Amino acid sequence: TRHLLGIKDIDRNDIELIFETADNFKEVINRPIKKVPSLRDITIANIFFENSTRTKLSFELAEKRLSADIVNFAASSSSVSKGETLIDTVNNILAMKVDMVVMRHPYAGAGVFLSKHINAQIVNAGDGAHEHPTQALLDAFSIRQKLGDVAGKKVVIVGDILHSRVAISNILCLQKLGAEVMVCGPTTLIPKFINGLGVKVEHDLRKALNWCDVANMLRIQLERQDIKYFPSLREYAMMYGLNKQILDSLDKEIVVMHPGPINRGVEITSDVADSKQSIILEQVENGVAVRMAVLYLLASQRD
């Protein structure tokens, strides 16, 4: 496809090609000279309408390792504050001869909307509670690296499924690769539409953890909640927080993941986040190679 707007638009072969390409780039970025000239004829704009640490820096590093020219745009310090629209903003950036746009936006569907109105390739770096495709790709890539394969593995996604683009993209990606997926959390944070996605639903954390090979612990997304929610953070931590005592009491040694940013002491305690069962920083490391692969493969689809 010309764009990467969501995991729903790609298939297992596409994902496996991204992983094989990322394997090669991972080898490149571990060399003393971490750069290749692959995208030296491409200019990429990273436009972020919502805060980010990992995704923004990871895309920027991926682009630099591929020798692309880049410009960074943060909405908060731009003329968006003077009322300029999304389409005008992006068309003005494109007038400066930009080929590809990496965009994060607080509204679901912003990337799809933009792809219909502008003439550039779009990479979705997270749109509201809709999709975060490169996060799902780096998560699945990290499971493959740790466990050898994704197919046949049991993955539970714990927490705020209702507001989570990471959960949706992960469910779609893991299922396409042949994993079994469960979601776990309080009924108030599990959306009804989850029943149509073919995942298991479990409200008891211990049962979910005893079922899985991998637990992906999500953050409660207070910024997307417009009502006072139940449970409170304190109640959530008591019922769904993963601590060392629970981890050590399980029947087998599971892999622990978190997309970041972590609320230490809420969804996961520090002794778990920093334990040898956690692959949280491997996820971040793999993000650069996976994003290099996505950008490289999309660039080969240019008109």
Ligand code: CP
């Ligand atoms: N995982 C993730 O998207 O983190 P950031 O919001 O910091 O980019």
